Amino acid sequence: MLLFQDILELITSEARKHIETVNEKDVIFDPTEHAHITIRLIRYQKENNFKPKMEAIKEDVEKMPFVKSIKFESGYLNINLDSSYLYRAISESIETTGTFPDSFQDPERVSVEHTSTNPTGPIHMGRIRNSIIGDSLSRLISRYGYRVVTQYYVNDSGKQMISLYLGYEKFHKGEPMTEEILLDGYRKIYEYLEKVGSEGEVENLMELYEKGDGDLISKVREIAQVMLDRIVEDMKALDIHMDEFTWESEFITTGETKEVVSRLSESLHDENGAKYIDVPDVRKIFLMRGNGTSLYLTRDIAYHMYKFSQYDRCIVVVGEDQKEHGKVMKYIMNDLLEYPNSLEYLFYGMVGLESGKMSTRKGTGVYARDVYKQLVEKAREEVIKRYKDGEDVDDISRKIAVSSLRFYMLKVSTSKPITFKWEDALDFNGETAPFIMYSYTRAGSILKKVTTSGKADFKDMKEEEEALLVEMYKYPYKIIEAYRNLKPEVLTNYLLVLSRKFMRFYENCNIMGEETNISNRRVEIVKMFMKIMKDASYLVGIEHVDRM
RNA sequence: GGGCGCGUGGCCAAGCCUGGAUAUGGCAACAGCCUCCUAAGCUGUAGAUCAGGGGUCCGAAUCCCCUCGCGCCCGCCA
Numbered sequence: 001m002l003l004f005q006d007i008l009e010l011i012t013s014e015a016r017k018h019i020e021t022v023n024e025k026d027v028i029f030d031p032t033e034h035a036h037i038t039i040r041l042i043r044y045q046k047e048n049n050f051k052p053k054m055e056a057i058k059e060d061v062e063k064m065p066f067v068k069s070i071k072f073e074s075g076y077l078n079i080n081l082d083s084s085y086l087y088r089a090i091s092e093s094i095e096t097t098g099t100f101p102d103s104f105q106d107p108e109r110v111s112v113e114h115t116s117t118n119p120t121g122p123i124h125m126g127r128i129r130n131s132i133i134g135d136s137l138s139r140l141i142s143r144y145g146y147r148v149v150t151q152y153y154v155n156d157s158g159k160q161m162i163s164l165y166l167g168y169e170k171f172h173k174g175e176p177m178t179e180e181i182l183l184d185g186y187r188k189i190y191e192y193l194e195k196v197g198s199e200g201e202v203e204n205l206m207e208l209y210e211k212g213d214g215d216l217i218s219k220v221r222e223i224a225q226v227m228l229d230r231i232v233e234d235m236k237a238l239d240i241h242m243d244e245f246t247w248e249s250e251f252i253t254t255g256e257t258k259e260v261v262s263r264l265s266e267s268l269h270d271e272n273g274a275k276y277i278d279v280p281d282v283r284k285i286f287l288m289r290g291n292g293t294s295l296y297l298t299r300d301i302a303y304h305m306y307k308f309s310q311y312d313r314c315i316v317v318v319g320e321d322q323k324e325h326g327k328v329m330k331y332i333m334n335d336l337l338e339y340p341n342s343l344e345y346l347f348y349g350m351v352g353l354e355s356g357k358m359s360t361r362k363g364t365g366v367y368a369r370d371v372y373k374q375l376v377e378k379a380r381e382e383v384i385k386r387y388k389d390g391e392d393v394d395d396i397s398r399k400i401a402v403s404s405l406r407f408y409m410l411k412v413s414t415s416k417p418i419t420f421k422w423e424d425a426l427d428f429n430g431e432t433a434p435f436i437m438y439s440y441t442r443a444g445s446i447l448k449k450v451t452t453s454g455k456a457d458f459k460d461m462k463e464e465e466e467a468l469l470v471e472m473y474k475y476p477y478k479i480i481e482a483y484r485n486l487k488p489e490v491l492t493n494y495l496l497v498l499s500r501k502f503m504r505f506y507e508n509c510n511i512m513g514e515e516t517n518i519s520n521r522r523v524e525i526v527k528m529f530m531k532i533m534k535d536a537s538y539l540v541g542i543e544h545v546d547r548m
Numbered sequence: 549g550g551g552c553g554c555g556u557g558g559c560c561a562a563g564c565c566u567g568g569a570u571a572u573g574g575c576a577a578c579a580g581c582c583u584c585c586u587a588a589g590c591u592g593u594a595g596a597u598c599a600g601g602g603g604u605c606c607g608a609a610u611c612c613c614c615u616c617g618c619g620c621c622c623g624c625c626a
Contacts, residue, residue: 025566032569042568046606074569118626158626274624281551282622289624296626321620323552349553350620382588400588412561416554417619424560430574431561434588446585485565493562496573507590526585548588 001145004101004476005089007066011037011079014060018053019044029474035078036470042075083466084458086473087521090528100532101476103145110146111307112138114317115235115242116153119227120164121183123234124365125420126319126351126358132409132541133348134317135240136488139539141315144483149311152242153303156224156249158296162205163189164227165220177226210252210293217249234369238402239541251302257294260301261287267336277336279328297328304333308341315486320347320415346486349417351409368405371425375401378426382434383548392545399543400434406541407433410492431496433542439499440533440544442506443526450511456521464505465525471501472532479539491540495533502529 008027015022022039030038039057044050058077062070066089068082093100114134117127134150142148155161167185168177170192175181193202209216224247232242251257261268261275264287268275275288287298307314318326326345333339351358358365379400383393408425412418428434475494482490511522534544 023566030569031563031572034569038569040568042607076569155626160626271624276624286624291624293624295624300626319620320553322626324621325626327552347553352619386586386588416561418560421560424575427575428588430588432574432588435574438586438588442586442589449585489562493573496562500573503589506585510585512585547586 001106002101002103002476002479003097004093006476007064007081007473008037008477010064011039011061014064015039015057017060018056029470029477030078034073034076036081036466037079039077039079040075041077045075081466081470081473083461083469086469087458087525087528090469090472090532091524094528094531099535100472100528101479103143105147106145108146108313109311110141110148111151111311111314112141112148112317113151113153113307113314114138115231115240116155116318117231118155118158118160119224119231120160120186121227121365122179122367122369123231124358124367125371126365128234128238128368128405129348129351129409129414129418130317130319131235131240132238132406133346133414133488135235135238136406136410136491136540137315137317137346137486139541140479140482140488140491143535143539144479146313149243150241151244151246151307153300154224154228154245154247156221156247157209157252157299158248159202159206161220161224162202162209163193165216165223166202166205168223177223179227179230182223182226207291207293212253214253217253221247221249234367234372237369237372238405239543246303246306248299248303251299252294256302256305257298260298260305261294264301264332264336277332279331282324282328282331285328297325300325300329301332301337304329304343305337305339308333308339311341313342313344315344315346317346317348320349320417323347344486346414348414352417352419354419354421366420371422372401372405374422374426375404378428379404382428387547392547396545396548399545400428400437400548403433403437403537403542404428407436407492410489410540411496413489414487434548436495436499436533436537436542437544437548439502439506440530440537441546441548443502443530443533444544444546446506446511446526447523447530450519450523452516452520452523454516454520456524457517458521460518461521462505462509464501464508465522468498468501468505468525468529471498472528475532475536478536482539488540491536495536495540495542498529498533498536502533 008024012022012024012027015027026040028038030036041054054072054077058070058072061067061077061079066082066085067079069080071078090100093102112134115127115131117123117130123131138148138150164182164186167189168182171185171188172181205216209220264277267277268287269278273290274286276284276286279285285297286295288294304314316326326347330343333343353366376397379397380393383396411431478490478494482488509522511519514522537544
């Protein structure tokens with residue numbers, strides 16, 4: 001959990017002394033420009049004795065150390081904060097703990113499963129959204145104070161993998177197993193199957209596989225590994241790291257799918273030898289085929305049983321096309337198997353193309369690595385425009401590319417579908433990662449040029465300084481909001497707002513050539529800003545550079 | 549057909565969970581700002597029946613119902 005002084009809560013409890021039903025929703029950072037914090041009392045206005053109660057609240061709140069002023073305006077008690085208090089609160093936290101807000105390690109173990117894309121080809125823009133959301137989510141939960149492990153479920157069984165294998169065997173047998181060759185075989189096998197019209201070959205192999213044929217399983221796994229290595233490489237380029245890989249085939253070879261079926265035996269029904277369960281409000285869900293082989297869901301249950309043995313809380317990041325699958329899993333794990341562990345899903349909206357859907361098989365996908373490469377190129381051009389010299393150009397370009405791609409995927413609510421457009425992805429102006437990075441760079445360049453000594457004082461605090469301080473003080477609340485709702489996008493939006501507030505500060509509050517007391521104070525504000533920026537940016541994968 | 553979700557200026561989004569003060573930003577457009585800490589920026593102008601209709605409420609972009617439009621799901625696939 002986070003450790004910081006929750007002034008909203010303090011104000012709430014103060015208000016409650018006089019009007020008992022005031023709750024945390026009534027005391028908020030004011031979204032309009034009337035005040036820093038407001039207490040919404042509109043709905044109490046018509047009650048008896050409202051005025052004396054309101055006056056009493058006003059009087060008590062006014063005495064609070066962080067309150068500069070408070071006045072009643074059309075149903076609201078509008079509070080302006082003492083920005084020197086905020087300044088000290090933030091700087092003390094940073095001085096004593098090295099961070100703002102500080103956090104306390106919770107013993108609960110959390111698993112975040114993400115990406116888990118079939119290793120049948122390079123990761124495309126649809127799937128990379130999963131990785132980016134999942135990685136940011138794991139950073140966020142860890143920042144909040146939990147021990148987090150990220151997990152990739154490697155789907156090396158099933159029709160698509162068998163097809164990939166068959167494509168190689170049929171069209172490229174003996175050739176080196178490279179991504180390119182495997183992909184070529186994959187496309188050819190689908191064309192072949194469509195022409196010949198017989199999927200019998202695939203089905204026979206699947207059955208063989210399902211029965212646990214060691215030779216076949218290891219061959220398929222070898223191919224999967226080749227593809228997976230490239231996927232991991234692509235993720236690594238975006239600073240996405242997976243802690244653990246679990247192979248689906250292991251649940252077949254170890255017989256754990258059989259364990260699943262026996263544990264669920266009481267709920268199983270029979271249909272021509274196949275076994276299914278009835279999931280309320282859904283339909284018949286099959287766990288065993290008539291021929292005795294398992295299905296994807298069966299293996300996924302086994303995987304979740306494994307996860308539940310290791311983690312208290314399991315979060316799965318998957319596309320919204322799997323909402324029903326998630327519902328079924330929850331029902332099975334919590335209601336039928338009665339696990340107490342928490343299973344949560346973050347369903348994200350699909351990434352489409354202007355021309356339609358992405359498909360590796362059909363070759364209509366846009367690969368993440370291609371977008372990344374283009375971003376690096378574009379970034380390099382932009383950097384060179386500004387600085388002809390320097391060995392750091394590669395590093396800067398890389399960081400801009402990583403940040404831009406991650407930001408692009410997170411700026412819109414994760415639950416909303418997005419349409420990938422090259423033009424938008426490559427845009428560096430407006431609400432983009434470079435905007436956020438640029439505010440940090442500007443802050444840094446002040447520190448390079450200004451030396452401070454001595455004390456700061458708080459006279460003549462400008463509006464832009466106060467606004468920046470208040471915004472920084474909101475940071476813990478933003479982490480909490482993002483964490484509770486599993487919404488990393490709360491932080492990208494926060495970063496935009498914070499950067500914008502800084503830009504205004506930068507434009508309006510001079511530091512060089514200012515009176516020392518004031519410039520000392522502003523320099524400290526700049527330092528705090530950079531600290532919080534770096535902290536929040538890390539959570540969503542935005543990196544910072546000294547110059548750009 | 550059934551289920552789930554979405555619909556906010558020309559375009560893209562925030563706000564919706566937890567109802568309240570003039571609906572917040574960006575892109576594009578127009579007009580300005582670099583003898584001064586990086587103009588990837590800042591300031592200003594213009595632009596909105598919050599899909600439509602009904603309901604609840606003192607009060608609705610936000611909650612409920614209906615209609616329309618769009619997306620996703622409805623395999624002994626994964």
